[in-house]
């Protein structure tokens with residue numbers, strides 16, 4: 001097995017990878033991501049929604065897979081999209097789901113997505129890279145693969161005209177790696193007190209040590225072209 005993040009092969013997520021990536025996330029994302037575990041949410045609960053969404057994340061051109069060249073296995077994925085002023089949310093559709101858990105999950109994600117109005121905050125920004133789901137299996141963890149996947153997605157985002165990157169970071173390791181890449185925390189959602197229609201939704205015994213979700217962002221513009229908040 002590869003020893004370092006740099007010895008993996010990074011490539012764009014393609015249509016051909018969709019089933020493989022969904023199976024990978026069923027195994028390595030849902031059982032280990034705090035919002036999913038805290039809502040007792042499994043891959044099965046998300047089945048109808050996830051295949052279509054992964055296809056959309058293929059089309060964005062900013063989703064990346066990491067492969068271990070020694071065995072061909074997936075060693076990490078980042079699913080991301082590009083938001084524009086005309087299309088500034090991605091989770092609304094699943095709010096119509098008949099499944100309560102799916103609706104609850106997407107309510108949480110929609111609250112996070114709407115918590116900061118980036119297009120109002122940064123007047124010059126018209127394309128935003130939104131990092132949605134980051135997954136690295138436990139056996140590959142802690143050697144910078146998550147970090148490298150974020151950087152690979154950022155590189156593609158910049159090439160496609162994105163000036164800002166955002167993430168709804170729901171777990172301590174992702175919050176930590178984004179912070180170290182220069183992302184700032186702009187909003188914090190406390191899992192303990194969060195309620196929908198007066199009810200607390202998270203099982204705090206299953207949040208895997210993460211107390212809150214954080215909306216984080218980083219300007220991607222280079223120093224010569226530095227963007228300022230509210231710049232016209």
Ligand SMILES: CC(C)(COP(=O)(O)OP(=O)(O)OC[C@H]1O[C@@H](n2cnc3c(N)ncnc32)[C@H](O)[C@@H]1OP(=O)(O)O)[C@@H](O)C(=O)NCCC(=O)NCCS
Pocket residue numbers: 028029032033034132133134135136137140141142143144145146147148168169170171172173174176177180
């Ligand atoms: C989040 C995840 C992608 C990180 O992948 P990774 O390849 O291990 O990430 P990296 O090695 O680049 O960096 C992880 C950072 O978090 C730290 N970290 C790892 N596990 C941690 C833990 N349980 N508590 C605190 N910090 C932790 C690492 O030490 C590292 O920080 P450092 O660079 O300061 O040492 C991976 O843990 C994962 O797939 N988790 C399950 C799904 C999930 O929660 N995704 C994120 C949702 S937004």
